[in-house]
Amino acid sequence: MAGTTTDGEATRDTVPDSMLSNGAALAALLGAAIGAFALGLIVLLNEAGAFSVPAIYTPSGGVSGRTTLGVVIWLIAWLILHNRWKGREIQTGRVQRMSLALIVLGIVCTFPPVWGLL
Amino acid sequence: MDNLLFSDRSIWTMIHGIVLGGGALLGLAAALFSLGTIHVTDAADTADATAQNQARYLGWLLGFVAVALWLTVLMGTYVNFPAYRANPPAGLADLAHYPKALVQSSPRTMWLHSFAMETKEQMPWIAAILATGMAFVSTRHRSRLLHDASLRRFSMFLLATCFALVAVVSLLGIFINKVAPLE
Numbered sequence: 001m002a003g004t005t006t007d008g009e010a011t012r013d014t015v016p017d018s019m020l021s022n023g024a025a026l027a028a029l030l031g032a033a034i035g036a037f038a039l040g041l042i043v044l045l046n047e048a049g050a051f052s053v054p055a056i057y058t059p060s061g062g063v064s065g066r067t068t069l070g071v072v073i074w075l076i077a078w079l080i081l082h083n084r085w086k087g088r089e090i091q092t093g094r095v096q097r098m099s100l101a102l103i104v105l106g107i108v109c110t111f112p113p114v115w116g117l118l
Numbered sequence: 119m120d121n122l123l124f125s126d127r128s129i130w131t132m133i134h135g136i137v138l139g140g141g142a143l144l145g146l147a148a149a150l151f152s153l154g155t156i157h158v159t160d161a162a163d164t165a166d167a168t169a170q171n172q173a174r175y176l177g178w179l180l181g182f183v184a185v186a187l188w189l190t191v192l193m194g195t196y197v198n199f200p201a202y203r204a205n206p207p208a209g210l211a212d213l214a215h216y217p218k219a220l221v222q223s224s225p226r227t228m229w230l231h232s233f234a235m236e237t238k239e240q241m242p243w244i245a246a247i248l249a250t251g252m253a254f255v256s257t258r259h260r261s262r263l264l265h266d267a268s269l270r271r272f273s274m275f276l277l278a279t280c281f282a283l284v285a286v287v288s289l290l291g292i293f294i295n296k297v298a299p300l301e
Contacts (some may be wrong), residue, residue, distance in 0.1 A: 007150060021262075022227070022259070022262055022269060024258065025254075025255045025258075025263070025269060026256040028255055029251050029273075029276065031251065032247050032248045032276075033248075035202045035244075035247040036244040036248060038246060039212040039247070057200075059200030059204075060196055060203075061199075061203065064195060064233055066240065067195060067285075070138075070240075070243060071243070071247070073249050078251075091266075092266075096268070098295050100275070103244070103248070103276075103279060107241065107283070109239045111195045111237065111241070112232065112233050112237055112242065
């Protein structure tokens with residue numbers, strides 16, 4: 001396969017038929033994992049008093065700002081990963097392990113009993 | 119609307135929890151079953167055509183789940199939550215129309231806000247984000263999902279995570295609504 005490069009993190013082969021490559025699919029899943037982690041981190045930092053996102057809808061309070069920022073980070077991460085990985089074959093193992101870790105951390109950070117440990 | 123069986127706020131709560139949240143939960147269960155039972159062959163035969171067909175329906179189903187979850191979290195955050203957290207006038211004895219104040223008024227029910235509602239505020243957004251990623255993969259990369267066992271296994275994990283998150287927050291919502299319904 002001509003033009004194959006390895007960056008140590010993911011093996012990238014240029015695949016002409018984007019339907020055959022897994023890059024865009026993994027970009028969507030890793031992007032979602034980054035979004036989950038970002039939301040969790042924002043919540044945790046808010047609870048720790050280290051970072052506060054202003055409310056974008058006052059009747060809902062701070063949750064409106066925190067979730068909106070999390071969604072924006074998710075969409076940006078997805079867009080960047082999609083543009084970098086679409087049409088490419090990406091090594092799945094490391095991406096999946098990273099996604100798993102980010103999702104678990106994101107969920108743990110939004111779990112109220114964890115805030116009590118801060 | 120006072121003379122009707124349900125108030126406006128109660129109807130919005132039912133749309134949020136039963137119609138949208140419940141619909142998403144059912145959709146996630148169906149999607150998990152569908153993805154787990156897809157039988158893929160290497161040959162372009164009838165069995166593969168059947169799997170392709172099943173995968174197409176799975177894509178539509180996950181599209182529905184993602185839309186339902188986004189509507190659930192948006193409605194929960196911007197319609198139901200403001201009514202839940204509204205502050206009662208000073209000195210008001212009957213807190214029935216102020217659910218947050220009502221559950222915080224007793225040590226026995228205080229956890230319904232500090233644990234249940236605090237969990238419900240943000241955790242479901244993670245489910246909506248993950249479901250959207252899965253909906254994208256199952257609609258735009260259906261063939262890859264069918265023939266890549268590793269991607270299929272990871273997708274199963276993501277769907278199971280979504281299902282668990284939605285199930286937990288739904289249960290917490292039922293607890294809150296049982297003690298302090300939006301009426």
